[in-house]
Amino acid sequence: MSIGPLEIAIIVLLFVLLFGAKKLPDAARSIGRSARIFKSEIKEMSNDDERHEAQQRQIHAPAPVQQPNIAQPGVAQPQAQQLPQQQQPNQR
Template sequence: MIGNLKPLEIVLIIAVILLLFGAKKLPDMARSLGKSARILKSEAKAMKKDDEAAAPAPQPADQEPAQPTTHRTIQAAPGDVTSSRPVTDTNRTTQS
């Protein structure tokens, strides 16, 4: 879409933006946009790094993947530790 714009149209768009926002606010808006882009880029890198760290190592074909057991604690009432017991939940599905 930008490739279809002629130079005169681009100048008109810039002029309208200047009239709407004013010359004083544009540097602040550009700075804020740049800061947001940097934050987004760093968060995307962190998510990619987390995904690579969480990826399981490849296992030989003759071994079955181990099922991790998760231990949860069910409490009768908040703060009541006398009646709490560990529970192993292998099929954690919700039914509607």
């Protein structure tokens, strides 16, 4: 059972009678806008899913292990700077 040209013509005629010829372009425009909004929302939902999965991978990723600072021979190691001490007056 398929829809033939006669059935399509009857459906179009019913739409014209129900909605009027003036309202059909507005209805088609409204359906087009709705379809664009729906498409963009679906795309945004897939982007949200990808972001959520990336965040979950970051949360469950093992923390990097910090290596101890071991002095190596022949390599200059940075030294902590010593702040000058305030001189106190001699008490006599």
